[in-house]
Amino acid sequence: MQDPFNAFSDVSVRIEGAANGPLAGLRFAAKDLFDVAGHVTGGGNPDWLASHPPAARTAPVIQALVDAGATLIGKTHTDELSRGIFGENAHYGTPVNPRAPNRVPGGSSSGSAVAVAASLVDFALGTDTGGSVRVPASFCGLYGIRPTHGRLKFDAVMAQAPSFDTIGWFSRDAELLIQVAQVLLGMKLERPILPRRLIVASDAFAVADPATAKALAPAVARLGDLIGNVAHRALSLAALDDWRRHQVALQGREAWETFSQWIDQRNPRFGFEVAEIFMRGASFNEAELDLAAKFRDQRRAELATLLDDGTVVCLPTTPFPAPLRGLTRSVMRGQRNSLLTLTCIAGLLGLPQLSMPLAELDGLPLGLSILAEAGADKMLLGLALAEATAR
Amino acid sequence: MQDPFNAFSDVSVRIEGAANGPLAGLRFAAKDLFDVAGHVTGGGNPDWLASHPPAARTAPVIQALVDAGATLIGKTHTDELSRGIFGENAHYGTPVNPRAPNRVPGGSSSGSAVAVAASLVDFALGTDTGGSVRVPASFCGLYGIRPTHGRLKFDAVMAQAPSFDTIGWFSRDAELLIQVAQVLLGMKLERPILPRRLIVASDAFAVADPATAKALAPAVARLGDLIGNVAHRALSLAALDDWRRHQVALQGREAWETFSQWIDQRNPRFGFEVAEIFMRGASFNEAELDLAAKFRDQRRAELATLLDDGTVVCLPTTPFPAPLRGLTRSVMRGQRNSLLTLTCIAGLLGLPQLSMPLAELDGLPLGLSILAEAGADKMLLGLALAEATAR
Numbered sequence: 001m002q003d004p005f006n007a008f009s010d011v012s013v014r015i016e017g018a019a020n021g022p023l024a025g026l027r028f029a030a031k032d033l034f035d036v037a038g039h040v041t042g043g044g045n046p047d048w049l050a051s052h053p054p055a056a057r058t059a060p061v062i063q064a065l066v067d068a069g070a071t072l073i074g075k076t077h078t079d080e081l082s083r084g085i086f087g088e089n090a091h092y093g094t095p096v097n098p099r100a101p102n103r104v105p106g107g108s109s110s111g112s113a114v115a116v117a118a119s120l121v122d123f124a125l126g127t128d129t130g131g132s133v134r135v136p137a138s139f140c141g142l143y144g145i146r147p148t149h150g151r152l153k154f155d156a157v158m159a160q161a162p163s164f165d166t167i168g169w170f171s172r173d174a175e176l177l178i179q180v181a182q183v184l185l186g187m188k189l190e191r192p193i194l195p196r197r198l199i200v201a202s203d204a205f206a207v208a209d210p211a212t213a214k215a216l217a218p219a220v221a222r223l224g225d226l227i228g229n230v231a232h233r234a235l236s237l238a239a240l241d242d243w244r245r246h247q248v249a250l251q252g253r254e255a256w257e258t259f260s261q262w263i264d265q266r267n268p269r270f271g272f273e274v275a276e277i278f279m280r281g282a283s284f285n286e287a288e289l290d291l292a293a294k295f296r297d298q299r300r301a302e303l304a305t306l307l308d309d310g311t312v313v314c315l316p317t318t319p320f321p322a323p324l325r326g327l328t329r330s331v332m333r334g335q336r337n338s339l340l341t342l343t344c345i346a347g348l349l350g351l352p353q354l355s356m357p358l359a360e361l362d363g364l365p366l367g368l369s370i371l372a373e374a375g376a377d378k379m380l381l382g383l384a385l386a387e388a389t390a391r
Numbered sequence: 392m393q394d395p396f397n398a399f400s401d402v403s404v405r406i407e408g409a410a411n412g413p414l415a416g417l418r419f420a421a422k423d424l425f426d427v428a429g430h431v432t433g434g435g436n437p438d439w440l441a442s443h444p445p446a447a448r449t450a451p452v453i454q455a456l457v458d459a460g461a462t463l464i465g466k467t468h469t470d471e472l473s474r475g476i477f478g479e480n481a482h483y484g485t486p487v488n489p490r491a492p493n494r495v496p497g498g499s500s501s502g503s504a505v506a507v508a509a510s511l512v513d514f515a516l517g518t519d520t521g522g523s524v525r526v527p528a529s530f531c532g533l534y535g536i537r538p539t540h541g542r543l544k545f546d547a548v549m550a551q552a553p554s555f556d557t558i559g560w561f562s563r564d565a566e567l568l569i570q571v572a573q574v575l576l577g578m579k580l581e582r583p584i585l586p587r588r589l590i591v592a593s594d595a596f597a598v599a600d601p602a603t604a605k606a607l608a609p610a611v612a613r614l615g616d617l618i619g620n621v622a623h624r625a626l627s628l629a630a631l632d633d634w635r636r637h638q639v640a641l642q643g644r645e646a647w648e649t650f651s652q653w654i655d656q657r658n659p660r661f662g663f664e665v666a667e668i669f670m671r672g673a674s675f676n677e678a679e680l681d682l683a684a685k686f687r688d689q690r691r692a693e694l695a696t697l698l699d700d701g702t703v704v705c706l707p708t709t710p711f712p713a714p715l716r717g718l719t720r721s722v723m724r725g726q727r728n729s730l731l732t733l734t735c736i737a738g739l740l741g742l743p744q745l746s747m748p749l750a751e752l753d754g755l756p757l758g759l760s761i762l763a764e765a766g767a768d769k770m771l772l773g774l775a776l777a778e779a780t781a782r
Contacts, residue, residue, distance in 0.1 A: 088658070090659070090660045265719050268481070269660045270660065270663055271658050272658050
């Protein structure tokens with residue numbers, strides 16, 4: 001298979017879909033964090049690839065999709081060990097964003113997003129720990145969902161930070177996003193769902209560049225018109241910068257614990273920025289982690305009140321469209337912080353979030369996200385369907 | 392050319408020596424930090440190699456050796472950007488220590504030491520910022536010298552930390568070490584030189600493993616017998632651990648300043664440990680650097696008194712023989728600290744140090760070093776000759 005977009009890490013991985021089933025005839029790809037029996041899961045790092053045996057079994061989510069008729073046609077590039085948000089891999093290069101070839105695709109589920117955006121597959125599996133499905137969905141102009149944490153078991157998938165790791169997927173339209181959800185989440189969604197109330201998160205919109213907020217405004221207005229009951233208000237009493245700071249500490253430390261033994265033994269090659277992110281994770285002390293855990297508890301209580309049954313929050317998926325490729329680390333550091341300031345909300349509390357490709361800025365895609373209480377995945381999918389149907 | 396020891400980074404680099412001259416007929420290699428016109432200086436990192444143009448001119452030290460008759464037959468592997476002390480390069484592998492194939496060769500001038508130890512060349516150029524000639528000399532059983540800082544200009548050589556960078560070289564015997572010195576340092580040394588006094592540095596010997604100190608004892612005794620006037624005493628009132636700590640701060644920060652712009656722009660791949668060393672260098676604050684600079688001034692004053700004209704200090708080059716290859720990072724961190732606790736002495740003050748292969752432990756080479764005041768390179772070389780002649 002030709003791969004002009006550099007989306008795939010391995011196209012020799014193929015599992016034919018069942019002849020019958022709701023996804024029969026569809027093709028999909030999986031991020032190279034998902035195990036496929038007989039193939040080494042590479043995780044975007046050549047030293048990981050070289051130091052691990054082939055997987056013994058296939059990830060249950062892949063098996064479920066295959067059983068439902070979809071054919072797996074390859075594994076896709078990822079940021080190293082899923083530690084990255086831009087999709088620039090120092091070893092394997094940057095998958096090409098079909099919507100903006102001189103810009104990053106977003107990461108870490110970079111190749112999966114690109115494969116879908118380039119129509120090389122119908123849908124693709126990614127993972128989202130701190131934004132790794134939502135950010136590439138926004139940058140590549142796709143639907144992308146991060147379900148409620150724990151809703152899908154992270155089995156036979158390379159973990160990063162277990163308290164935050166989720167399995168997500170991308171599609172080009174709401175209908176297919178929902179078809180996949182029906183298979184993976186074991187739910188039925190036959191018609192649109194309108195939540196009782198929409199909160200437009202003013203604190204989250206304030207994080208976005210003004211031009212991005214403005215570009216998203218018509219889609220927000222449409223969503224408001226659809227639901228009727230709209231409140232513009234801050235999501236949290238705490239600054240979103242603090243959300244991010246504590247999320248980075250908790251996730252970073254967990255990620256370090258996941259990989260530190262292998263790093264110690266192997267001294268692997270990483271792009272400098274990846275090494276820096278790992279070391280930052282290692283640097284948090286117990287006091288900082290305790291504080292972060294308390295902060296998380298407080299936010300959980302705060303949002304439990306706000307996000308009652310039937311409330312949906314909308315927010316920008318990313319504060320800007322895809323940045324240029326090859327920017328300096330110091331510029332990227334600032335941009336990463338801005339991105340995480342939005343993605344950390346669902347990340348810290350394990351909430352479901354769905355990004356919809358509803359806007360553009362200077363021709364570049366922008367995602368509008370909807371977010372709800374834990375377990376409300378179906379409501380988000382139903383609202384996405386309602387929005388798509390209403391257009 | 393076959394390279395079973397993985398000593399060479401590039402064997403296409405060749406400059407024929409002049410027909411006549413003191414080094415006529417000899418072959419040498421240069422660490423891949425030295426420029427050779429028309430070839431990219433790779434510095435042990437593939438991303439550095441890929442992001443730099445071929446060198447415009449040949450390093451003056453190489454030219455001087457060629458003019459003196461020696462033929463350059465290749466460039467040799469180095470730890471990445473000379474940041475390493477073991478010789479394990481995550482990209483290009485570990486040159487094989489001919490004296491102990493399951494052990495590291497030492498670094499960062501790893502390939503140069505291996506090429507000489509394997510008799511692939513007669514001598515080789517390295518650099519020594521924090522121990523990069525002395526450590527591989529000890530581990531591979533070679534003579535190696537780090538001349539007085541500034542004695543040889545670091546021209547057309549990849550700098551790391553200019554206040555500490557020196558050009559050094561390896562040979563299998565004292566005579567050739569001196570022949571090369573005569574060409575490079577522009578001096579004549581026709582007969583052995585005996586210093587007036589030998590100080591056996593008790594604080595430095597206390598850093599060595601007891602078995603290493605014991606293995607070096609006969610050579611120390613022979614040196615003492617040769618010189619006659621011997622004092623066993625500490626080199627410094629300050630703990631050598633503090634010497635190391637301050638040296639690491641000053642060198643680390645300078646190295647960061649040397650490379651940070653390129654790292655920022657390129658996000659290069661590094662072995663994790665190299666990234667960690669760079670980040671540690673970046674982390675020192677001004678107060679720590681001021682303290683380190685003051686400490687260095689105090690030590691300079693202290694040793695100026697001790698190292699009067701005619702005094703030579705002897706110390707173990709390394710606190711142990713070459714460690715096994717492929718140890719974990721956490722083990723290596725401890726070993727690196729021990730190594731630097733000895734090499735930092737000459738490093739911090741810019742003193743000349745010469746390592747002689749005068750001992751073994753369980754069949755593994757061990758270097759005994761002699762060190763003197765700045766400018767006393769000739770005395771060290773003369774003493775090495777005296778020691779070799781007396782055997």
